[in-house]
């Protein structure tokens with residue numbers, strides 16, 4: 001009987017987890033909030049502009065555009081609503097198919113369903129856990145054709161394929177250059193779910209700017225937070241105008257009259273949340289530096305562990321290292337459960353990756369493709385506590401640990 005059969009992690013991993021000074025009962029990624037956030041919130045309340053009109057919203061959008069290099073940034077109430085607007089602006093209609101990687105948070109698939117379209121999941125590449133461009137190309141090649149209107153059709157269901165969503169999982173950029181080339185070759189829009197990858201780059205370009213439109217999330221567990229919030233980024237002014245219009249109840253501009261040309265959405269970010277976001281943006285360089293340092297500390301600490309490897313940024317792609325994670329070398333689901341259970345028993349918040357989309361009850365149907373790599377990753381990856389505060393609280397002990405090893 002192996003250690004895993006008994007529900008115990010491999011000895012080397014258990015020892016490494018035990019000797020890392022995890023603060024008790026920390027969340028997986030808790031926000032850094034302080035006086036600056038309080039000051040901006042107070043100023044926002046004092047201004048009386050707490051809803052979706054206000055100086056902080058404009059400032060947040062403009063600073064995000066500058067940071068990412070986007071021509072246009074439109075702040076929204078969440079990453080999910082940003083994705084919904086991005087897909088609508090990319091032309092997704094009810095009945096269409098949208099392709100997405102099998103390994104992502106359910107919000108990616110939900111946003112497709114909110115458009116009345118069908119999410120069809122494809123397999124991912126091992127190195128980044130993001131969409132595999134070879135699988136995508138093979139899907140287009142063997143399962144699609146060009147319809148009479150020039151649209152790309154899924155041959156078996158005679159359904160238009162309106163878009164591809166690429167996701168940068170845990171902040172690690174997927175092979176977005178190859179993915180965008182495949183999308184261009186087959187004439188399908190690329191939408192980037194960069195919810196987790198603020199501060200991640202490929203060849204000097206920020207993630208989210210490779211497709212026609214991209215989104216970030218500022219949920220409480222992300223690199224920076226607005227409480228709840230998101231943003232659409234694009235280099236295309238006409239897409240930005242459409243996103244802004246749809247997200248602001250599709251109101252036709254008029255000094256007095258309330259008229260709306262389509263059924264729109266109230267998806268804009270309130271000024272209060274943007275005030276928090278402006279303070280957080282000022283901390284962003286320091287937070288990104290901290291996330292990379294934490295990665296280096298974990299890399300050092302787990303370097304002697306043979307039963308697991310720390311996930312790293314793929315070569316040539318710069319990660320923001322939003323969430324640190326270990327990949328177990330063997331043992332399948334039982335080994336992962338043993339590690340998660342061990343963490344739970346010691347107050348270390350270890351978490352699995354999401355269930356692959358084809359296995360999620362709300363999105364089960366027959367159009368998803370085979371996803372062996374995504375299934376293997378789901379069984380073997382365990383996310384580690386990744387809060388910026390961890391670095392502060394652990395540094396002294398770790399520094400001592402370095403010298404004693």
Ligand SMILES: Cc1ncc(COP(=O)(O)O)c(C=O)c1O
Pocket residue numbers: 078079080081104105107108167193195196217218219229230
């Ligand atoms: C990959 C991914 N897509 C979309 C979302 C949705 O963002 P939000 O929670 O802000 O709606 C999240 C995170 O929460 C995410 O991790």
